[in-house]
Amino acid sequence: MEVFRKLFQTWGPQHWWPGRTRLEIIVGAILTQNTNWANVEKAITNLRRKRLLSLHALLTFPESTIAQAIRPAGYYNQKAKRLKAFASFLERTYGGSLRRMFSDTTPQLRQRLLSVPGIGPETADSILLYAGRRPVFVVDAYTRRVMQRHGWIRGNETYEDLAALCQQALPADVQLLNELHALLVRLGKTHCRTRPRCPGCPLEKLLPPDGPLM
DNA sequence: GTCCTGGCTA
DNA sequence: TAGCCGGGAC
Numbered sequence: 001m002e003v004f005r006k007l008f009q010t011w012g013p014q015h016w017w018p019g020r021t022r023l024e025i026i027v028g029a030i031l032t033q034n035t036n037w038a039n040v041e042k043a044i045t046n047l048r049r050k051r052l053l054s055l056h057a058l059l060t061f062p063e064s065t066i067a068q069a070i071r072p073a074g075y076y077n078q079k080a081k082r083l084k085a086f087a088s089f090l091e092r093t094y095g096g097s098l099r100r101m102f103s104d105t106t107p108q109l110r111q112r113l114l115s116v117p118g119i120g121p122e123t124a125d126s127i128l129l130y131a132g133r134r135p136v137f138v139v140d141a142y143t144r145r146v147m148q149r150h151g152w153i154r155g156n157e158t159y160e161d162l163a164a165l166c167q168q169a170l171p172a173d174v175q176l177l178n179e180l181h182a183l184l185v186r187l188g189k190t191h192c193r194t195r196p197r198c199p200g201c202p203l204e205k206l207l208p209p210d211g212p213l214m
Numbered sequence: 215g216t217c218c219t220g221g222c223t224a
Numbered sequence: 225t226a227g228c229c230g231g232g233a234c
Contacts, residue, residue, distance in 0.1 A: 016219090033220040039232055040219090074230040078221085120221045140219060185219050194217075 001169070003146075003203060004176065007183035010202040014182035017130035022098050024053060025131040029123050030082050031073040043073035055096055058087035082118030089116045098131075106134045121159045129181070135172035138181040139163050142188025149196060149212040150203070 019025035024044065031040045046069040047053040052061060067080035093112060094100040101109065106128060113124040121139070128134040139162045147153045153162065170176065191201035196212045198204050 029219085032218085034218065035220085035230090036218040036232070038218090042232085072231060074218085074232075075220090075228095076230075078229055082221090118221065122220065126219075138219085142219080181219080188219085 004180050006202045016182040022131040026127050029126040035074050039072045043070040055087055058083050085117050102132045133174050135174050135177055137163055137166040137177055142184050146192045149214055150206055151208045151213055
């Protein structure tokens, strides 16, 4: 909570997730895997312009057509496959209804999302939090790096370990978890980069005496 | 050349 | 655990 307060006091609300619809948020969550968001926006713009941003289109258009549209997001062949995998999952499991999907319980839906090829824990949790408004903490590479550099974890924890650790330390508040993940991403892009830039960091006073650990 | 709101496979 | 996917921005 101290981390959240410091980050929020410094940068304020981050206005995530910038998607128009729940489907668009889910598509964005898949497209942004290991990819800069600016490139995802280009891909989503292409999908919209080509009328591919619908469940029906994702189900019916050939994978190669989807791939061409999302090319700016990188990994376009893999991601085209993943978008179609999610679309067929939604059709098969919930009759194509996002409303039915999001009326499922969080643990049940999470388990089912993880069974979709191309949806791992971070993508599943992003979907739950940002499209489903469920109080879920999203762990990402920045989260791990920030915690490791401050000596709060050993570094060999699994995704589920870190998620449990953070959930436990935080209230189950959708808005807070929404902002916190976005703020941690901002922190990772500005200060907690591959090479740390601690001077001026909102968390500078939380550093161990000898500085960052890695 | 490095990095980007990961996940799958061998 | 390493290698792979990959274009775009810097």
